[in-house]
Amino acid sequence: MAKLFKPSDRPRSRRFTELCLTVIAIAFCPISMWLIDPENIMLNHDNTWVLATAVLGGGALLIHGVLYMRARYADPLILPIVVLLNGLGLAMIYRIDLTTPANAGATQIMWTALGMVVAAVTLLMLKDHRVLRRVTYVSLLVSLVLLLLPLVPFLGVEIYGARIWISVAGRTFQPGELAKITLAIFFAGYLSTHRDLILVAGRKLGPLRFPRFRDLAPMFIAWLASIGVLIFQRDLGSAILFFGLFVSMLYLATGRSTWVFLGLGFVALGGVLAYQFIGHVNARIYGWMHAFDPDIYNRAYGGSGQIIQGIFGLGAGGLFGRGWGKGRPDLVAFSNSDMIVTSLGEELGLVGLSAILLLYFLLVTRGFRAALGTRDAFGKLLSGGLSAAIVIQLFVVVGGVTRLIPLTGLTTPFLSAGGSSLLANWIIIALLLSVSHSARAPHVVDSSAGVDGILDAGSQESGVTRFISKMTMRDRLGGSPRG
Numbered sequence: 492m493a494k495l496f497k498p499s500d501r502p503r504s505r506r507f508t509e510l511c512l513t514v515i516a517i518a519f520c521p522i523s524m525w526l527i528d529p530e531n532i533m534l535n536h537d538n539t540w541v542l543a544t545a546v547l548g549g550g551a552l553l554i555h556g557v558l559y560m561r562a563r564y565a566d567p568l569i570l571p572i573v574v575l576l577n578g579l580g581l582a583m584i585y586r587i588d589l590t591t592p593a594n595a596g597a598t599q600i601m602w603t604a605l606g607m608v609v610a611a612v613t614l615l616m617l618k619d620h621r622v623l624r625r626v627t628y629v630s631l632l633v634s635l636v637l638l639l640l641p642l643v644p645f646l647g648v649e650i651y652g653a654r655i656w657i658s659v660a661g662r663t664f665q666p667g668e669l670a671k672i673t674l675a676i677f678f679a680g681y682l683s684t685h686r687d688l689i690l691v692a693g694r695k696l697g698p699l700r701f702p703r704f705r706d707l708a709p710m711f712i713a714w715l716a717s718i719g720v721l722i723f724q725r726d727l728g729s730a731i732l733f734f735g736l737f738v739s740m741l742y743l744a745t746g747r748s749t750w751v752f753l754g755l756g757f758v759a760l761g762g763v764l765a766y767q768f769i770g771h772v773n774a775r776i777y778g779w780m781h782a783f784d785p786d787i788y789n790r791a792y793g794g795s796g797q798i799i800q801g802i803f804g805l806g807a808g809g810l811f812g813r814g815w816g817k818g819r820p821d822l823v824a825f826s827n828s829d830m831i832v833t834s835l836g837e838e839l840g841l842v843g844l845s846a847i848l849l850l851y852f853l854l855v856t857r858g859f860r861a862a863l864g865t866r867d868a869f870g871k872l873l874s875g876g877l878s879a880a881i882v883i884q885l886f887v888v889v890g891g892v893t894r895l896i897p898l899t900g901l902t903t904p905f906l907s908a909g910g911s912s913l914l915a916n917w918i919i920i921a922l923l924l925s926v927s928h929s930a931r932a933p934h935v936v937d938s939s940a941g942v943d944g945i946l947d948a949g950s951q952e953s954g955v956t957r958f959i960s961k962m963t964m965r966d967r968l969g970g971s972p973r974g
């Protein structure tokens with residue numbers, strides 16, 4: 492006979508906590524804009540701050556309301572963190588618009604509104620994240636189409652040497668940003684089904700067991716597509732991101748660190764071959780290695796002037812920064828997109844930039860916590876993979892602007908100017924919230940059925956019937972307490 496947990500044992504939804512934190516996060520946007528340009532705001536010469544606050548606040552409250560109706564037990568920290576990051580990005584882009592002809596603030600506000608609405612719609616339509624498992628191979632097909640779109644004549648456009656954009660109605664869009672989501676769905680669905688075959692079947696060579704090719708063939712197709720991005724579209728950053736997603740999800744599914752070392756080996760080998768045979772990769776790596784060479788610094792294409800000016804800006808910021816509106820981000824090319832981390836570091840200093848990085852760290856840990864807490868293998872891999880994608884992208888960006896690794900041109904999630912990136916990342920947040928709801932929601936236990944009697948109460952309310960029959964976390968990915 493099925494029975495609910497006692498009221499005292501039911502987890503708290505913590506929606507009120509989320510609301511309070513979200514309101515505080517929203518307030519950072521107008522306060523930051525006021526600190527940047529108090530005179531114009533006080534005299535009502537510029538009402539950008541009103542529009543930005545209204546869009547950010549309205550979108551955040553919309554998502555909060557949807558969570559209250561559809562995913563009441565979702566993680567209460569994810570939404571406030573992302574709203575704060577998005578608001579800081581809007582403030583920094585507004586500040587850069589004051590000193591450069593970029594004028595990207597209005598466009599970023601528009602994409603913020605669209606991204607938050609799409610995230611709310613995703614939460615409304617996606618009653619249970621496990622439904623996505625049914626479209627595993629459809630997701631692979633969609634990923635390939637998205638990656639190939641920029642290569643279509645009269646649709647794809649080449650900007651600054653990379654052909655990763657498409658032009659629709661006079662506006663550019665980067666389909667690869669959505670491809671990282673569909674690839675994560677495919678990897679999660681495929682690995683949750685074929686994990687045992689990958690672990691057991693195949694030949695053993697010393698301490699390593701290599702799976703059969705047919706068991707990994709669909710994943711290799713996705714991996715080859717990411718390599719195709721590098722070769723044909725000349726986009727080093729996306730290739731690293733897709734390959735990192737591939738390796739990290741394979742590690743999450745199997746738990747074998749050998750895949751990580753093999754992945755790093757492939758990256759090293761691929762980097763050497765690309766340096767030798769692909770011109771634009773050679774220019775990027777050579778410019779990185781000889782960044783302070785005057786000839787490289789002054790080179791128009793593939794030069795290091797952007798990187799060096801960004802490092803000088805970080806150095807000028809010192810420990811506490813020059814203060815909002817007192818830096819010189821106009822000296823750095825693409826200071827509102829590729830190099831926004833250096834712009835923030837100059838004006839907020841090491842302390843402020845470290846606080847922003849800690850926000851990302853907290854966001855990713857909540858994503859992994861949701862992965863640990865949910866009881867289905869697909870949800871674990873999906874949440875873990877999407878969280879890993881955020882980490883990889885952030886590492887590539889910060890590593891590039893600090894000259895730890897070659898600069899690749901990826902955007903900083905939620906901070907950088909870029910509509911396709913902002914839209915894709917808000918969809919990722921919607922998926923993480925959906926998985927976290929499943930992880931934290933109270934469950935119905937059938938005492939007569941043992942482990943097989945565990946049902947997801949949140950799924951029952953939305954009409955989804957059986958959870959996953961005869962499957963436990965230990966059977967699939969190892970046990971873990973509810974998050």
